[in-house]
Amino acid sequence: MRTVARADADLPDIFNQRIQLAKNEWKWGHLNNNALIFLCCLAKAGFSPILEFGTFTGRTAYNLALNAATKVYTVDIGRNVDACSNAAGVTYPEYIPGELFLDDPELGDKIELIVGDSMTLDFSRFYGAMGMVIVDGGHSMRWPNRIPRMLFAWFGLEA
Numbered sequence: 001m002r003t004v005a006r007a008d009a010d011l012p013d014i015f016n017q018r019i020q021l022a023k024n025e026w027k028w029g030h031l032n033n034n035a036l037i038f039l040c041c042l043a044k045a046g047f048s049p050i051l052e053f054g055t056f057t058g059r060t061a062y063n064l065a066l067n068a069a070t071k072v073y074t075v076d077i078g079r080n081v082d083a084c085s086n087a088a089g090v091t092y093p094e095y096i097p098g099e100l101f102l103d104d105p106e107l108g109d110k111i112e113l114i115v116g117d118s119m120t121l122d123f124s125r126f127y128g129a130m131g132m133v134i135v136d137g138g139h140s141m142r143w144p145n146r147i148p149r150m151l152f153a154w155f156g157l158e159a
């Protein structure tokens with residue numbers, strides 16, 4: 001695995017993918033549109049299966065599933081716990097995790113929603129098997145300590 005500071009600079013053709021986008025209404029808590037497009041380009045270019053931390057309404061997971069050849073796994077704690085821990089200190093609107101894809105007849109089967117606390121869930125079944133991992137879940141300062149160790153494992157490297 002290579003580590004790059006800016007994946008868009010390292011993959012010069014990445015924005016030439018023919019991606020699909022849908023269900024794009026934006027609300028506070030969603031990724032911004034530039035980030036969404038970039039992730040969908042990566043998915044279309046073959047960076048999958050995908051594991052996303054932080055499902056929220058499922059806007060990103062849904063769009064990733066539209067573009068990825070393989071499955072999207074997405075993890076959410078299932079309730080509003082982040083109120084004062086994001087940079088702006090703003091609480092998310094009420095949501096049902098994955099509400100945008102839960103009843104979707106075409107993409108529902110392509111997305112696996114995992115409801116639980118990413119601080120304590122066991123992710124070992126994903127180790128060495130992921131093409132892309134997106135960290136957009138809890139913003140607690142405890143969480144970054146767990147990320148590097150898991151990233152090494154996901155991509156099949158020694159810590």
Ligand SMILES: C[S@@+](CC[C@H](N)C(=O)[O-])C[C@H]1O[C@@H](n2cnc3c(N)ncnc32)[C@H](O)[C@@H]1O
Pocket residue numbers: 029030031052053054055056057058059060061075076077078079080081082092116117118119136137138139
């Ligand atoms: C920034 S939002 C995710 C937005 C989503 N990735 C998107 O692009 O639409 C963060 C989500 O992570 C969830 N979350 C917060 N702490 C969590 C934790 N410890 N484990 C799992 N999910 C968590 C929040 O409830 C919220 O739904």
